[in-house]
Amino acid sequence: MQPQHSPRDGFFAAGLLLLLALFAAGVVGAIRGEVQHASIRIQPLAGKAGAHRGEVLLLPGGAEHEVVARLDFILPPPDPERARWIIWLGRDPLDAIWLQGSDGAGAPWRSIHYDFFHPDAEQPALPAGFTFPLPADWQGPVTLELHARGAVRSALWPRLLRESDALAGARMAVALNAGAYAGLFMLALIVLVLYAVTRERSFVAAFVCAAVGLLLLAAFNGHLFQLPGFSLLAAWRGQAIWALLSLFSASVMQLLLRYASLREGGAPAARWFEGYSVALVLLAATCLLDLPPLRPWMQALAMLGWIGAGFGALVVLGDAVRRRVAMAWPILVLAFLAIGAGLANEAMVRGWLADTLWTRYGYQVAVVVLLATMSLSLFSHIGEYRDQRDRDRLARVDSERRMGREAARNALTLALQARLRNQPTADLEWTAARLLLEHLVPQVPSATAAVVAYGYHGHDLLVVEPVERKQRIADDIAARALALKRMASNGVPMQQPLAHAATEATEALVPLPIRSPGWGLLVLQREGSDGFSTEEIALAGEFARLAALHADEALAAYQLRRSAELDALTGTFNRRSIDQWLSRTFLDASRRQQSLSLLFIDIDHFKSINDRLGHAGGDHCLREVAAALRGALEEGDLLGRYGGEEFVALLPGRAGADAREMGERLRAAVERSVVEYEGRNERITVSIGVATRLERESTPAAAIERADKALYAAKRGGRNCVHVAPAVFT
Ligand SMILES: Nc1nc2c(ncn2[C@@H]2O[C@H](COP(=O)(O)OP(=O)(O)OP(=O)(O)O)[C@@H](O)[C@H]2O)c(=O)[nH]1
Structure with a gap:
């Protein structure tokens, strides 16, 4: 991207013009104030x-x-x-x-x-x-x-x-010299600091330019050779000056390259500049080699090198003005001024112009101002650097956020899988909603988050985070249930200001994917009017979908499991699971030394029922008997169909008289129930054999046998009765 002129350029140029005007006033004053000398x-x-x-x-x-x-x-x-x-x-x-x-x-x-x-x-x-x-x-x-x-x-x-x-x-000359040195020194320092901060290579070029420029001006003025460290350079005499001039020309070209971003454009001028810079450095090295046959040519060559660099600078700056590079036109004007001042100095050296402060030192001041302007214009690079850094930071924050959300999504999936697997069906939806809110709120901060569902898997649900707000949310939802239902059935998330909130607040409503006629919403409320970002709402939608999906899957798995355990006709446990239950409860009761009784319940004369009502009628009777038995049993008791028209009841915690009493209750319940089938009322009775777990019994086989025998005894005893098996049959 090409830097553009900005209002900052205008301010900068105005400031620069002011400085130049002050400088010009000083120089003119100095020239005017110059003393008339006696003629020689x-x-x-x-x-x-x-x-x-x-x-x-x-x-x-x-x-x-x-x-x-x-x-x-x-x-x-x-x-x-x-x-x-x-x-x-x-x-x-x-x-x-x-x-x-x-x-x-x-x-x-x-x-x-x-x-x-x-x-x-x-x-x-x-x-x-x-x-x-x-x-x-x-x-x-x-x-x-x-x-x-x-x-x-x-x-x-x-x-x-x-x-x-x-x-x-x-004194005037010293002031000018000192000003130029201080200017270049400060400039070198500033760009060095800028480089340290930004790591922008252009500032290195500016530093080299300012440092070599400082040495060059000090060499031109003879002050360099006063410094103990640099007095060694005096061995090269004029050659040292020409070496520095060549190095300075090369460093100016490098600075221009970076200032005008020539490299990035891949312009052929960039290659020329690079080649020319290398030639100038070689020229500087040649000066320092101080080869006697070349010595007379070095001044002319160094000057030519400088003129070439100046010409190249004008071309590049002209192009930079056309490309609207930052500060290009003030720099071009300054370059013309510096070249004019340089020509004035050359004219003075050739005796065409008088030796005045202006002809002697004017170019030095112009060079300092030019370098300062060029270096400072590199601030546009800082802007680019800052933009890049901001972009990087935003990208990092964004990717961290995305990773955080991905991690939260995985965590939610894992939690749903782990917690819903063995969840009793009544708690399934509640657990899924709880997990949804727990995992969503850290990602989408909300003052209140709630899952509201009606007819979800057959029941209603309201889970609110934090719990203290449950009543308020419940009232609020109830008050606008109709509108919310309409909104949920649209299936499109939306957000709106909370009309009744005392302070400004926003509410996001994310429909839950619940099968009709059930409906549900994820309700998120947040302080302030900024609301939720599209990304947040999308995330909430995804979390809601995940939770509902896992709840559906868990329910389906539960139902599948149940269907494998239950008898399809009567809805009681089937033979396979009643066998498992028998083993499990016997072992359990023996470990805990608890009572356990086993009842075999057989429908009396079922064959004749079948004969009268037909097989379907018989099935209907089986269902009715199962319902009557289930109704008479208590919580914790188990009922299963052992086969044909025979049922088994397992009564944990009951023994002897207790078990008999329950057997009586069951028998009476069946006897009481009148089974209606195709307009006919059928009376059904059952015979029941009761066996209680003996003290050392940890498996059901013996008790089953006793119960069976007791049932047989009940049948023999006239049916529609309960017979308790003795501990030992004789
Ligand atoms: N409708 C229907 N009948 C069944 C089913 N399973 C077994 N039966 C019938 O149940 C009857 C059982 O008859 P039995 O074992 O002779 O005994 P009962 O007629 O009930 O006589 P007692 O048990 O001695 O009172 C048979 O006719 C079977 O066909 C079933 O799933 N549905």
């Missing part, structure tokens, strides 16, 4: 290299040259009130510069000897020029020789000034 006539001495143009003496650069010129000037009479006179020259990269001549008495006089690359220890920090104090007693016409030697192109403008005026000018 310069005359190159015959036989020595060096040209002059008016007041300026030119050193051509490339190979090492030495120029000697005669300086003629008239010194006003000494004034004890005012400072002495000095000859002042700009601080050009000269290997040596000094003045010599003779005083009024003809005695030889020689000035301080300066070497740009090896500054004297006594010189002030950040010296701004070469100052040659003249003896205080000199006056009238003076002739001196100016000796200068160096391999860097320079234009020497000797000026005759009062020392105080020279100091004032020097």
